[in-house]
Amino acid sequence: MELNEVERSGEEEEEAGGAHHQQRRRQGGSPSGRTEKKQITVRALLFAHARELAGGVSEVSLHIDDGWTTAQCLENILTRFPALKSLASCLTLALNDNYVDKNAPPMLVKDGDELALIPPISGG
Amino acid sequence: MASANGKVVEEEGVEDDVVEIKEKPLDIMRYMDAVRDSSAGAIATFSGTTRDTFEGQEVLELRYEAYETMAYRELRKICQAARERWELKRMAVAHRTGIVPIGQESVFIAVSSIHRQDALKACQFVIDEIKASVPIWKKEIYNNGESWKQNSEFLTRNTT
Numbered sequence: 001m002e003l004n005e006v007e008r009s010g011e012e013e014e015e016a017g018g019a020h021h022q023q024r025r026r027q028g029g030s031p032s033g034r035t036e037k038k039q040i041t042v043r044a045l046l047f048a049h050a051r052e053l054a055g056g057v058s059e060v061s062l063h064i065d066d067g068w069t070t071a072q073c074l075e076n077i078l079t080r081f082p083a084l085k086s087l088a089s090c091l092t093l094a095l096n097d098n099y100v101d102k103n104a105p106p107m108l109v110k111d112g113d114e115l116a117l118i119p120p121i122s123g124g
Numbered sequence: 125m126a127s128a129n130g131k132v133v134e135e136e137g138v139e140d141d142v143v144e145i146k147e148k149p150l151d152i153m154r155y156m157d158a159v160r161d162s163s164a165g166a167i168a169t170f171s172g173t174t175r176d177t178f179e180g181q182e183v184l185e186l187r188y189e190a191y192e193t194m195a196y197r198e199l200r201k202i203c204q205a206a207r208e209r210w211e212l213k214r215m216a217v218a219h220r221t222g223i224v225p226i227g228q229e230s231v232f233i234a235v236s237s238i239h240r241q242d243a244l245k246a247c248q249f250v251i252d253e254i255k256a257s258v259p260i261w262k263k264e265i266y267n268n269g270e271s272w273k274q275n276s277e278f279l280t281r282n283t284t
Contacts, residue, residue: 047191048261049272090274092282094259097194102282116191116259120274120282123188123195123219123260124172124231124251 038066040111044077046084050091050117054081062115069106070095073115084117092118141215143199145190145260147222155216155234164213164236168243170251172231174224183264188221188230191259195219202253206235209249210242217250219260230262256281 042062051058060080062073070093078084084091093100094116100107109115142158152171159167174186203215213236224230233250237243254260256277264271 045191047259048189048263090279094191094194097197099257116194118191118259119261119272121255121257121259121278122262122273122275123190123258124254124275 039063040066040068040109042068042073042109042111042113042115044073045114045116046077047116047118049119050084050087053083053087055083057081064109066111068109070100070109070115071106073109074117077117087119090120092120094118141200141203142217143196143203144216144218145192145195145199145221146218147220150218150220150229150232152229152232155218155232158216159214159234159236161213161236163238164243165238166240166243167234167236168240168247169235170231170233170247171229172251173229174226176226178264181266183226183266185226185265186224186230187263187265188219188224189261189263190219190221194259198258199254202250202257205253206246206249210237210246211239212237212242212246215246215250217254219254219258221260252277 040063042064044060044062046054046058046060054060060077062076064073064076068076074088074091074093078088092102095107095109096114099118142155152169156167156169174183176183199217199219203217206212206215215236216234217232219231220229231251231254233247233254235243235246235250237246255275262273264273
């Protein structure tokens, strides 16, 4: 019953970055002064209530700048799926099968990482 | 020990604990047999069964889903943590996913130990930890709606 659509985001990442996009320019760019941001791909997984609020989308590819944090990735996803905002305050993130500690310093994502949106769990 | 993809699987002291997440009825006897040990004086078990009422509303059906790779990892961490706290022989933990009819097991835990206190305490620890950290979700279906449940154990642990 539940959909397992995979949404490709190739064309959306330029606008989605917004203010954050500009703030994260690399130090010491090329001699011309232009920054060259490496593009990376992060696979975001949506589970349970998060997937339903995203209209059944269970997986989203984020094509973003190297140097983004998990929080920025989440913000990107919330921009693309505004219905998720109602769940945002109780979402936990997991990066490569490890919970992201909300109290720890921001965690940077790497190319090929898997970021999961974890609504409050209810197993057991 | 290397797993199929060549990565080393950390299994010190875990002694082939059985950890399963399956979209099928749980085979309780198989898990009992998996933890049976001739040196064990006790097998403690826990079954989580689905109930037909929640706060006065009739529950027609329950559906479970899991973030499998992470759920396996968390379950193994829980088994390891139990072993660090108690003297245990073998462990088996299984969670069912998909539709679980009322009255059937959604989760089953079996632990064997030489002395019963270790198995009993480890069993309780495992279910408490599952409810606090394993990425599995339950949806209750009622006559007039449905609801994704939230474990208070998880909310307590994750309140900033």
